[in-house]
Amino acid sequence: MSARRQRLDVHRALNTVAVALIVIVQVYPLAWLFLTALRTEQDFASSNPFSLPGEVTLDNFARAFETGNLGLNILNSLAVTMGANVLIVLLGMMAAYALEVLGFRLRGAVRAIFLVGIIVPVQIALVPLFIDYASVGLLDTHASMIVPLAGFALPMSIYLFSAFYHYIPGETYEAASLDGAGPYRIFGQITFPLSLNTIVTIVLVNSIFIWNDFIFANTFVLSDGLKTIPLGLQNYIGAMGNVDWTATFAAVCVTITPLMLVFLVLNKAMIQGLESGAAKG
Template identity: 40%
Template sequence: MDELRKTAGRITFPALLLVMLVIQIFPIIWVLISSFKTIDEFRIGSNPFALPKSLYFGNYINAIVKSDLLLYFKNSLIVVVFVLLGILILSSMAGFALEKLRFRGRKAGLLFFLFGIMVPIQVTLIPLYQIYREIDILDTYTSIILPQIGFGLPVSVYLFVSFYKYVPNEVMESAVMDGATMYRLFISIVMPMSANILVTVATLFGVFAWNEFIFPFTFLNSKDMLTVTLGLRDYVGNYGMTDWGATFSAIMLTVTPTFVVYFLLSKSIISGMTAGAVKS
């Protein structure tokens, strides 16, 4: 009986993992396959799960020609760069101060950041819209960069605090005894030791910023400022008619950069997420 249970356990767990993997990967594969179908293959009555009769690359050409996709890529890239700069600089410094510096209100400061995790984004949209309208920054990069930095800080600060717990104090004490200032200590000693957590936070929030929809949809109006997530609406024509081939091709072009970045940096991401889990 025990042997039967062990055998069932060895079979069940991999089977569940396989099912979860299929659920995760199938939509991506379906979009990729659909991006090579011709217009006729999207007609009503055709099998949406059928393989394309041939690889029709014209959809990718149409995706670029019918929409200002390159402009949207540029806008998204600008937003991602400045969001990451703000999150990495502020959260790394805040995490270091909250964990390694001893000052009154340190624990309250950490709780203040963690409280931000519990604030839903949706409840802030109307107040932010009114504030941005009053200070005249609607329809600008600033209007979508600032809230993403603000909502990204709670989690990123927590990750840095957790990492800095296991940075040896002896190393920093030696640097201070050698005459290093606090800023020199942070830049020359702590930051090089934080490479994995920096990559983790950058990748995590870079993907979030690239795929962000609600803030651009709320605060942007002009076509020249749209990001890639909003640009996908360009393929919806009159009376809701959609060029599905171009749409699926644009989706693949949009998500490919995030896949590439994640797979290239996956080892560093895992190391950063598990840093501090076990004290070395």
């Protein structure tokens, strides 16, 4: 027993060390980012950039809004993120509902086609989409970013919703049908409420990628008024490639803080959504 306890203690110690290292690797960059955003330009330029702040100032945050259109960039990113998530959730839920609940011939083939979209790289769509947008007048609009972001996120959304709907008892739908409920009522009163945790999961996961998207915004946005946050950070690059680093770090802090707070508040629902879909599947 003593030898077994010693092995368990060693395993616990190794697990603790591994978790501590993971936390340090994840937390240190964020801590360094926030501390650097509080340093003066002179302190950052004259001393070790990884040292603690010699002087603390909030001027970097004011300069971040003065140098670039940070407020407008945040609004554009918010509009794109919300629009793409609405499409991802609605279309993903409806597709998964048709595949798993309503059922139809060749639904397995349709599901396979959707899942193939997971492995398609986004880069191959840039040139065709640019040409199509230019021909129909969608270039340099919010929709030019929302449509491809939603389209490339749909396969995973459909997979997670399908995995969850597959394990909803069929008796639930049969009882609703016997009470006279049609497919639309079943979807609105049964399927949708049961899907809330999965919806939160999909929204949070996709919001991180949409909020930080650069490739679609850089390709389809031409005017300064529609720039999202990743494009707006280029405003802090001055003449001869000089970068106002402390203002840039302050801008990054402002832009990532809302997403972090939302994630911390809703992380339990996200974990439950993953468990209800992926673990059961």
